[in-house]
Amino acid sequence: MNLKKTLAALAAAATFSGAVAAEELSVAATPVPHAEILEFVKPQLAEQGVELDVKVFTDYIQPNIQVDQKRMDANFFQHQPYLDEFNEGRGTNLVTVTGVHVEPFGAYSSKIESLDELKEGAVVAIPNDPTNGGRALLLLQKAGVITLKDESKITATPRDIADNPKDLDFKELEAATLPRILNQVDLALINTNYALEAGLNPSEDALVIEGSESPYVNILVARPDNKDSEAMQKLAAALKSDAVRDFIMEKYEGAVVPAF
DSSP states (O other), X not given: OOHHHHHHHHHHHHHHXXXXXXXXXXXXXXIIXXXXXXXXXXXXXXXXXXXXXXXXXXXXXXXXXXHHTTSSSEEEXXXXXXXXXXXXXXXXXXXXXXXXXXXXXXXXXXSOSSGGGOOTTOEEEEESSHHHHHHHHHHHHHTTSOEESSTTOTTOOGGGEEXXXXXXXXXXXXXXXGGGGGGGSSEEEEOHHHHHHTTOOHHHHOSEEOOTTOSOXXXXXXXXXXXXXXXXXXXXXXXXXXXXXXXXXXXXXXXXXXXX
């Protein structure tokens, strides 16, 4: 083959390679259900030229930091109130791409079978981040256990409790640790992703659980500079597909609810 033909062949090969090269999209996620849902859509995205790289995290801080510092393209683990609080507290500017599902928040116990059985001075563990801690207190208020000074404050803390008839002892702990200390407290308010990881079935094991009207939709989050990229929008569309709706409903049996 002469030089001219060789160069032409190389150029054609380069063009072909560029045409089929997949664009990589890295997403930080907590294990259940977020990473599982992302793994489910991975083959669909591959067919569309997007190579999805899912990195699993077990906390609620690093996924946002990784995206903000451009170490990851997006994350999928949180709801809007948490993102708003994070942006305000950390000075970040992360944005919502799309909402995907709701994980109804619940109260669990290994010692009692009903909230009516809570004794005077019982120890109640709630998440120590403002939005999920407030979410826990709002759920207990809805169940008639306590009353808050501001009955709609989503960032309420135990200091915002106006009426605590049973003088419950509230312990604010990292959300991820709550399933592990369930047998050490009388009641624990646990995010559904951590409940599922611990083998709890929210629809069966929770003593009280949020209804489908929950405003805490879990969202795909990115930065302003990449939220509208073609790959990101393909991921957003895949996460709101009929296939994902069916996957969520069949796999989680009410513990996770599609929000689309």
